[in-house]
Amino acid sequence: MPRQIMTVAEMTAADRAAAEAGTPTIVLMERAGRAAAEVIRERYARCPTVVWCGPGDNGGDGYVIARHLRRRGWPVRVEALAPPASPAAQWAAGRWKGETGPLVSEPGSAALYVDCLFGAGLSRPLDGEADRLARIMPGAARIVAVDVPSGLVGDTGRPLGERSLKAQLTVTFHRRKPAHVLAAGRAACGEVVVADIGLEEMGQGRLFENDPGLWAERFPWPAADAHKHARGRMMAVSGEAWNTGAARLAARGALRIGAGVVTVLSPPGALAVNASHLEAVMLAPFESEFDLQTRAEKADAVVIGPAAGVGEATMRHVFALARNGAALVVDADALTSFADDPAALFSALDRDDVLTPHPGEFERIFPGLLAASPERITAAREAARRAGAVVLLKGSDTVVAAPDGRAAVGLNGAPWLATAGAGDVLAGFIAGLIAQGMESFEAACAAAWIHAEAGAVHGPGLIAEDLPGLAPSVLRKLWEARER
Structure with a gap:
């Protein structure tokens, strides 16, 4: 079967259609976070891990990931860029009972970092502590991005501002986005794994993976x-x-x-x-x-x-x-x-x-x-x-x-x-x-x-x-x- 590549707007529409069909956003968030945690456990040995959480739904995924890793015995702490702002992210943060602090990571302060600061629909360049991370984290850092590395635009594969984070592994959901397949984006995403979270197909696509x-x-x-x-x-x-x-x-x-x-x-x-x-x-x-x-x-x-x-x-x-x-x-x-x-x-x-x-x-x-x-x-x-x-x-x-x-x-x-x-x-x-x-x-x-x-x-x-x-x-x- 052809594998569709979906734009940010198409993925947003798929999420909205799922909610309208009776699958709440928090259910999709739970599926996404659990799937990402499983991918992390498959790729990496248990190690001290920091999950960076932004204020939106991408950050909500991060709280779910942290919870599932901690449940499996991983030493995990959350570093939050800002308090959760979306209802689903607030729900996910409320279920996280582990250590939470400000975004203070430095190179070497953990063995593994999970980037859940901003997703593919980023509307402004990175600034403040998020930009600091993108600037100081070495390209060899063990970073797992959820959706896309923060700062990267999902439809272009290029940073919205001067820079974005770079990942060893990116876990995305349902379908790849252009950022995952275009050369500039692939360099920032590293290995890309597409996890199934139970979304329905949205009509016949016009953009595909060539295989x-x-x-x-x-x-x-x-x-x-x-x-x-x-x-x-x-x-x-x-x-x-x-x-x-x-x-x-x-x-x-x-x-x-x-x-x-x-x-x-x-x-x-x-x-x-x-x-x-x-x-x-x-x-x-x-x-x-x-x-x-x-x-x-x-x-x-x-x-x-x-x-x-x-x-x-x-x-x-x-x-x-x-x-x-x-x-x-x-x-x-x-x-x-x-x-x-x-x-x-x-x-x-x-x-x-x-x-x-x-x-x-x-x-x-x-x-x-x-x-x-x-x-x-x-x-x-x-x-x-x-x-x-x-x-x-x-x-x-x-x-x-x-x-x-x-x-x-x-x-x-x-x-x-x-x-x-x-x-x-x-x-x-x-x-x-x-x-x-x-x-x-x-x-x-x-x-x-x-x-x-x-x-x-x-x-x-x-x-x-x-x-x-x-x-x-x-x-x-x-x-x-x-x-x-």
Whole structure:
């Protein structure tokens, strides 16, 4: 099943709906505090613990956590930033019978700290003693945050002011929020555990974690009677003789992901170079944009951009391919070629096409959008809306967005993928899945996840040439999971 990511407002609505359906806030608070205490006990040995409690419901969770830990024999004290102000927090504080004092922690004053000062809906920067803690507590401190580390905004993953606390472990409830999945927030949250507190689903979401639960049911496994032409035709446009490797990487990626027939479309001057490196991948020449359009007439998906060259010729090639109706995966040089006229690119696209920019390329075709948006999800969604196509914004928290508002964020980014050519293989994975009939948004999500898993399988020393050969082991695991 797809795992939804919920905004702060959506979580607030879910809490409100539970209360209206007969589950009081104090019951949800008790469930949340008990669940967080259980996670703490699973992760850490019994030790002197300080629970920092704020005045709101997040602080109320803290009083419940302290009570459950103390009941299990943990030496616990509460340090309160202010008296409990919400009715539920007052109820929770009233049931806590242990030591309570002011917020006076220093580094090393306890073995474990539980941060229940402020939750994801923080409306002002940290100040006073809360800001002091964020300033003095070392990054290596053993801090468990409840909901999010205090000072972090739940919808952006960034501090509201100058700083936030940083946690080793964050326990949140029901669903992750954007702060738990975006790179900046993940760095502050540490490990994230999602605890079930019995909330009901709130309709169909539009933002998801990118994992197989989102797309595995529609992955294009071949039928028992499949043949190569039934598994889709993918093509990749090569650059000139001195820039041919990137298109071959895309082509090999498409072949490994399952496309039945893969062809590199090559300028005449690059035919000999490409021919000397290709085996199962086919090769076809083109001299003009008309030739390119003709050669690609039977393609189901085409990658254009990897080392294609920046300039008018690549722009013309994009327009020629767009006239065929095949799904386009527009990458690298094909994006940069439209930096002076992004609207011209958008005019050639439809909802089945995929743009795959890294942040620099994103800025060229969507100038100012990343800077203007509070986080990458909003930027990618707006970009998809403007382009009328799927947008995959690369990064350790790769975001895939569709023109209809769907979006997914990757949680399995691997640092080893920061190597030249890795993006070319990703473009080939996407096009290979689209060629096999997978819907473009889901194909981009699946390709990004498989790409990251392949990077993690290899680990240190990865180069782009390794990635296509790593895909089969990831695909086998997906196949075996399907069979269970």
